[in-house]
Amino acid sequence: QRSRSTMEDSTGRPTKKTVAVVGGGLVGALNACFFAKRGFKVEVFETREDIRQAEVVKGRSINLALSHRGRQALNKVGIEDKIVSKGIPMNSRMIHSLSGTQSQIPYGKKGQFILSVDRANLNKELLTEAETYPNTNLNFDHKLQDWSAETGQMTFARSDGSTEQIKADLIVGCDGAFSALRKQFLRRSLFNYSQTYIPHGYMELTIPPINGEFAMKPNHLHIWPRNTFMMIALPNLDKTFTCTLFMPFEDFEKITTGDEVIDFFQKYFPDAIPLIGVDALKNDYFRLPGQAMVSIKCSPYHIGDKCVLMGDAAHAVVPFYGQGMNAGFEDCIVFGEIMDQLNEDFSAVLPEYSRVRVPDVHAIADLAMYNYIEMRAHVNSKWFLFRKHVDNLLHFLMPKTIVPLYTMVTFTRTRYHEAMDRWHWQDKREGGVGRISRGMQEAGSQAGGIRHSQVHWTL
């Protein structure tokens, strides 16, 4: 064991307070930059080895859609351009019908797009950026073992069996959906928490390049909407596409042989078979079982003036609005804004952060769940196209009045809960009174099992 002094530097002069960021994933690494920029002494603790020196870690989705909120956060620490330059713009959805026809639906106005970014690369860039601050220190192979919300004392276990202790003035929990830090929140009275697994799993497959070029048009998010089943594909810099197949666990399990995989694709995604390749499909389908998706909500996000949760540790969402990472990145901006307002007084900032952020993050969690429920119920390619065109037509006719929810969420920093409220209001004007409300309440009804409902979904 070794102990670090947190309140003075090596010459004995008092330094700025120490912020311990638990988790060196996307939100943890970005948060390190935010706190370092303010002059705090930042210590990042990550369970895994440095991914910049390791082979690719599997298990999490490979690519992500970066949109306005996430970009704004990157902008605040001066790395938006760098990250955007390594992303692939997706200007529109490309809807694949069962018969193989493809139809484009723009994401927004001309010039608006979302970006396909590589998770591992983004994480590496953010870690490297954090290290450019002299007041930031990255500690890999540090697994949180125990901590005190009263004193800020933390104990980490190393893989060599040793432990290390550090005392921080603020502990920022960015350790993901299965947060170790959050366990102690859960034991406290008056902490509200829910985790809801959905009956669908996901599986990643790859479409390789053809003759060194993308096998499909690259500047789109490709979607195969098939009601209960759905597949999407996002482009990567190496000219591959990563496909994600969503379907109920029970359907994943029904397919047990390579031939059954092909039969299944022949029935629902015939145009994808030559793109993925028959042999690859037969093999890759069985590499991993369908992966679970969970929606996690909690409140409050803080304990006293010592600890705050951000990113997936505070709010894992299902991936059906493309906002998981963007919401986590926006957490950093919102926290920073409140730090400015309240002079970095943690005892005031932390409760205010919970007060302000909880309704917004619950709104995006509900919206993502709502899309899941809608999708499951009956989204085929015709329905998808029809709904999107109606939304876009209304927006075209009344650009000030009817702003598609997708646009508010994806291309503005309108607070999530305000976007949702405005959407409810618009829905009433469109004559859909109560329709969305009912679906939303279902989406909000956690842990009670999710029932079927109506309307469209959004990606």
Added chain:
Amino acid sequence: QRSRSTMEDSTGRPTKKTVAVVGGGLVGALNACFFAKRGFKVEVFETREDIRQAEVVKGRSINLALSHRGRQALNKVGIEDKIVSKGIPMNSRMIHSLSGTQSQIPYGKKGQFILSVDRANLNKELLTEAETYPNTNLNFDHKLQDWSAETGQMTFARSDGSTEQIKADLIVGCDGAFSALRKQFLRRSLFNYSQTYIPHGYMELTIPPINGEFAMKPNHLHIWPRNTFMMIALPNLDKTFTCTLFMPFEDFEKITTGDEVIDFFQKYFPDAIPLIGVDALKNDYFRLPGQAMVSIKCSPYHIGDKCVLMGDAAHAVVPFYGQGMNAGFEDCIVFGEIMDQLNEDFSAVLPEYSRVRVPDVHAIADLAMYNYIEMRAHVNSKWFLFRKHVDNLLHFLMPKTIVPLYTMVTFTRTRYHEAMDRWHWQDKREGGVGRISRGMQEAGSQAGGIRHSQVHWTL
């Protein structure tokens, strides 16, 4: 450490399977009787000392309302009459208005009543009953430390520092709202869970006897409905009443002196001041802070063929429907019915129990939360009386068609979720379309903060 053989008795002959019941509270002790009656070797493990030898354990509510479902469960193991003889029948509610007038509202038809029972006494009786089975063994001072859902191996810690291991064929978790057993469920994929604390706390106060007699009429559940604040009182065998005061935590905290307590009671519960006594009130109010109330829902209730949760460990409910204990006792009946249907094959019984019981227990959790939301919004004594009289009048006019929800829940074994569905249907006939549905969906919306709504509440 010592280890017990579970599959053969001392002579080496095979015995019936071992069931480990974790928790010797109300549901644990009753469950021990149910499993013992079937011939299983039953081991009950309780963290605390034997309450039959200890002074009264504080902290949990002192008295409870036993109704039909609970009584049916006691009946199955032959102790209904014994328990009922030590309860005090409450035939009607007694509503105390602010001006001091008292009005009765019957609980059901003539002869229908609920019973005020003493928690500690009921627990003692159940433990003693469990011990009458030679195949049952009670282990106190056994705190669950670790267990395996794969092997059924469990480790218990004793207060002398030693540990003890036992392997069971089935582990039944009856260890309450803060279940130690449930922690391992929480770590598993596809386990849905929510805990929701409500903004109200509760506090218990006592109305002593006057000249050796009850200070108010004993055969009632006394209610002082005051919108945000509410007090109830249940009679005890020793001629006292236990009052429970419900109010928001922030209001509890506003009162800091004995005089402020009296001012508060003078304003809202003036007729209770002479009953409790000025000095007692000034002191007892500050004995303990307001106690938290939590609603816990999860699913599924089982892991494989090895472990199942029942009672508060599976479903803590807020106390606004008087069904917490009754639902827990009914769990034992439902499990028993499924054991009969499926020949005690745990690998079939456990999933079927989750399938059947989850929707019912979620329904009663939602109903209890719904009552809380309604009560908070605007229940004063006039409104309470009006709603109850409307319900009873409709039931009188159309006894087959309109059965008050309270009656279905309290005096029948109609499945909770069927009672709720039927109530929704009735609400529509009464012209209240959507009104209840909206409130219920709010009630079901966990961890998202609870908003205000409409309609009546039930006790």
